[in-house]
Amino acid sequence: MTRNERFEQILLLLREGALLRARDLAARLGVSERTIWRDMATLVDYGVPIEGERGVGYILRRPLALPPLVLTHEEMAALRHLLRLAEAHADTRIGTGARTLAAKIRAVMPPEPEEDAAV
Template sequence: MTRDERLQQIIAILRDGKMHRASDLAERLGVSVRTIWRDMAEISAYGVPVEGERGVGYILRRAVGLPPLVLTREELAALDHLLDLAEAMEDPRLAGGAASLAAKIRAALPSAPPEPSAEDAGEGLAGDRG
């Protein structure tokens, strides 16, 4: 498991809203307690609302995620193209991140998006005509 995968796994574990001790997380993820401490500091630095208390454990009190986005067909097509380009990059971290992001986006999209109406044509995120 890579460091980034471990950080994501820690966040996933903490999403249950329960208190988790560093020693329990370390055992579950096969790393040292010291590594968990470093990981928690990094997760906090990214802005994830993790609360921790020495001797008690860590907890994630608020949900972590992005607010809903409304994208036009053109924006989705551009994003899809950019992700395809990133997946083809020689840097395996960038390519892997792009593939993971593309899978998450595709999983969140409806299987058959509705056809745009005439009044929707040309609208951007803020509804600007353009």
């Protein structure tokens, strides 16, 4: 499991709302407690609203989700274009993040409109 996959798993577990100890997370994810401590510090540095500490446990302070958005056709076209650009980014970390983000966004986006060939 990659570090990004582990971050995603940690966030999924935290979204359940229970207080989670590093020991339990480590056992569940097959890593050391120290790795969980470092991961939690990194996630907090990224702005994830995690509250807790070593020896006590961790919990999300508030739900981690984006509010619903209503986009125009032009905004949808721009979003699709930006996703393609980000996915092609040479930096592996950004490209990987962009690909997983794009997959999540595309899963909830309406299909791209087909060009009207009959015009």
